[in-house]
Amino acid sequence: MNHWIILPILIPAVVAPLLAMSVRHDIVLARIFSMMSTVALLLLGVGSVAISSSGDIFIYSLGNWPAPIGIVLVLDKLAAMMLVVTALLGVCVLLYSMGGSDREGEHFHPLFQFQLMGLNGAFLTGDLFNLFVFFEVLLIASYGLMNHGGGPARLRAGLQYMTINLVGSSIFLVALGLIYGITGTLNMADVAVKMRTIGQGDLALLVTGISLLIAVFGIKSAVFPLQFWLPGTYAHTCGVVAALFAIMTKVGVYAIIRVHSVLIDGNASSSVLAEPLQSVTEWLMPAAAITLLLGTIGILGAKNLSQQAAFMSLASIGTLLIAVAGFSNASIASALYYLIHSTFAVAALFLIVDMIIPRRKGEGGALTLAGRFSSMGILGSLFFVTAIAVIGMPPLSGFIGKILILDALRSSTAWVAIWALILVTSLLTMIGFTRSGSLLFWKSQQIETRLEIEDNTSTVIPLTAIFATLLLLVILTLGSALIIPYLDGIAMQLSSPQNYINVVLGRSLEVLP
């Protein structure tokens, strides 16, 4: 049993209380330990990708209790990829926060480490109730991070965010209760096996349970009609935290992919189960399309930059879920590429918006014509590059991601509508960002007044962090030739869930009845 698998959860879990208890008054030491922990997570993530790329699935049984009696952590290619993406985002956002944002409130670094712990745990676990527990860990850390910096609007938005997530957790428990009541187990692989032998009378309850599960992941990933919390939350939190939240919606998408692969795909050949299980995810494609449309309308109608960035996040979730809802090998691979791209692109967008807002004194992020501000040139150029990335224009990875999605969905029935939607919304997004870019930078260049701010904090560290995030996007673009086959391999591994089930339950290959 490979003990390195538990370390992505264990390291932040140990570092966070140490930061909260011992170094809470010394911000320099807190930054050092926090960065060391996050770099360690990055190295572990890269190591996980290395060992899982052979196609083997690694199991870690907590307490050495075998599944399904005990809880197992499962390291396969998808989990390893998500660990690396989380750690890379963590390093970039942490670097940005060291520019001064982490001092605005208390306990930023412990909360950040707990957040990373919850994320890593959610990606590694193979047990549904353990997934619930790690969801709660990452949610509670996010409540603390959401309120970082305080202020009446932020607290009010934080209350709304907490309320909807509490309701989401309750629905998660209902779903878990139903699944446990019917199948008698909570281990994902074991549920897939037990599902094949349930009676006709229990089928409705089981399908209800799985539908509720997908609904909870839909709340987490902000798909229509559960997306109303996202613009309010992301627009009102501080930029650093919004950039970190770029991976939070992806946890919902990851969970949908995982549950579909193990529970639904794992029983696709069963005559009794195939039809009802198909209906569980039928609503995902139209809902994702409406989400994309709502996000685009929000981008066009946004009154300030934070709102525009929040709606861009919603639109990218819509595109991502359109790709996921195809549920074929090609579309899952394209969805994973777009997931990596949109995590870093949206994070970069929020970080740049966070740099622009304090420099426009009196105007903040409002999309109005005002004077020049400091670092306008460099911020304008970075905004230009990020907007290109996030809209999906060539030459950056957004373009490649959208091409992959369009290509993968060519074989689905409604492909004309989907193609039209994605292309038209890309155009509308382009119009929205052109408007804000030209208002804030180009036209404001001609106004002679200068918006001065009192404290000119150093911009070196935040700009380095933004450059690093954009560099990751460039690497994603240039390395597509290597990355896309790897993602195809992940989609292939996901489409053979019987292998996953056999490895987790420790049995030899079994043929479905």
Next chain:
Amino acid sequence: MEILVATAIGVMTTAGVYLSLRSRTFTVVLGLTLITYAINFFVFSVGRLKTAKPAIIAVGENDYADPLPQALVLTAIVISFGMTALLLVMAVRSYFESNSDHTALLSDESSTARDR
């Protein structure tokens, strides 16, 4: 017995959902608390309702109460207790910051500039 439990869960959920859709923060907190009570009760009852059966292996017994839902509901109670405490702290803090406990984002503080 089943009717009693089902009715209790249903009534608590109904009351909780109604209260949590109101516009004052305290009412929302009460509603969420009721929802968590109802859900905890539901998860507990998933282990099938039995009277006076042990959960731990005892001599001379062959019918047991399912111990796993009891453990699950303990975890759920602890998690929702922590979240409710955090929610209350945030609600009180939000009330003191904005002098009202209205839940909706008010337009004058929501979308315009932030002065730093």
